[in-house]
Structure formats: C-alpha cells, structure tokens
Amino acid sequence: MYAIVEIAGHQFKVEKDQKVFVNRLSTEEGKKVSFDNVLLIGDGNNVTLGAPAIDGAQVSAKVLKHLKGDKVIVFKKKRRKGYRVKNGHRQSLTEIVIESIVASGAKKAAPKKETKKAEPKVEAKAAAPKAEKAAPKKAAPKKATGKADDLKKIEGIGPKIASTLVEAGIATFADLAKAKPEAISEIIAGVRGNHVTDTWPAQAKLAADGKWDELKKWQDELDGGKA
Structure with missing residues (x-):
C-alpha cells in the first residue's frame, strides 16, 4: 500500500517503513505525528482518489531527527553597478519514518455517468404571438485595470x-x-x-x-x- 500525502507544503509518495526528509516540523524528536491531507491511496489494483483529500484517511509517522540540508550557494550580480552578493543557504529539514497508512472511511470517486445528448423537441406551431422585443444584453463587468508595480x-x-x-x-x-x-x-x-x-x-x-x-x-x- 502506498499513499500520496501533503506534508509541510509538499506532496510525497510514501509507503510503510519509508524514511522521508521534509521541511522542518515543530514536533520534537521521538514524537509521533499524523497527516490527514491524503490525496491518493493505492493498494494493488485498487486506487482511491480524494476530492481533493480522502475522508478518514491518515498517514502516521515518527520524527527521527531534525537536521539541515546541503549548502546551496546563492550568487547575485547587477551588471554595470559593481553589485555582487554571495550567500550560502542550508534548508532546515526533518527526517521522519512512515509507520502506518490508514484508509478507513475513504470514499472512492464515483465513475462518471455517460450523458446522452437530448434530442431536440419539435414544437407544434401555434398562433404567432406578438413579437417581443429582445431584452438588451447586459454589459459585461469591467475588469480592474490597476497595474502592478515592478x-x-x-x-x-x-x-x-x-x-x-x-x-x-x-x-x-x-x-x-x-x-x-x-x-x-x-x-x-x-x-x-x-x-x-x-x-x-x-x-x-x-x-x-x-x-x-x-x-x-x-x-x-x-x-x-x-x-
């Protein structure tokens, strides 16, 4: 069984006993944490989709440790201005291990029904009433024309x-x-x-x-x- 779950703003495909590095969580090391924004669950040939999340589904994990990722060098330069800035950045991460994937109460997306095209109805001709004046079309609302600054x-x-x-x-x-x-x-x-x-x-x-x-x-x- 596997699941696609949103953790700290990012989506991950996870399985039981899998270790995952995610953005820093506020949970202490050794504590358990659960995520209920499960978007998809797959079990063999059975796939359950959420709309957008699956009701009752949950992914439980345990926080192993907090750490920092590899250093990334950020270099900025402005032409003809003598401006150069070099910075290093290390992303704060949390290592977790997936303990369980629960799909109880999950609702499978209902298959779409094929809609038949309605046949045009032929109306019997009746005495022609007086032609009504066509109602004037309402002008579409104008969109805001405000421009963003640079x-x-x-x-x-x-x-x-x-x-x-x-x-x-x-x-x-x-x-x-x-x-x-x-x-x-x-x-x-x-x-x-x-x-x-x-x-x-x-x-x-x-x-x-x-x-x-x-x-x-x-x-x-x-x-x-x-x-």
Missing part, C-alpha cells in the same frame, strides 16, 4: 520573489509598504535563498511616494536587502 526595484527582490508576492496579493509598492517583514518571510518561505526582508517595507514606502533619489542612495548602502 517590485524588483526593491533591493533584495528578484523575479521569483516578485511573482510569489504578486500571487499572494502584494502587487504594488503600497501593498508591500503595509506588509510586515515577518509576514513577507512566510510568503516567500518556499523560494530558495537567505532573504532578509527587514528593509523591504521601508524601501517600498519610498518607492510608493516617488522618492527615487532617496531610495537609490539608501540602496547603495544595502547588501542584499540588509542594512
């Missing part, structure tokens, strides 16, 4: 982080200026690299106010977003 102008923000922030609803300098550094760190937790977000709201405030000269002078003193 968040990459903030020191320490690259294309990947910029797109991640936009997906989280932070699309303008004003939005970023209102956000707290802790909240920003949580949003970009999945982006590789050692990112320091302490100065990002303050930089965004200067950009939102149009104080570009003051922002550029400050950025020349920053090192990868760090003061």
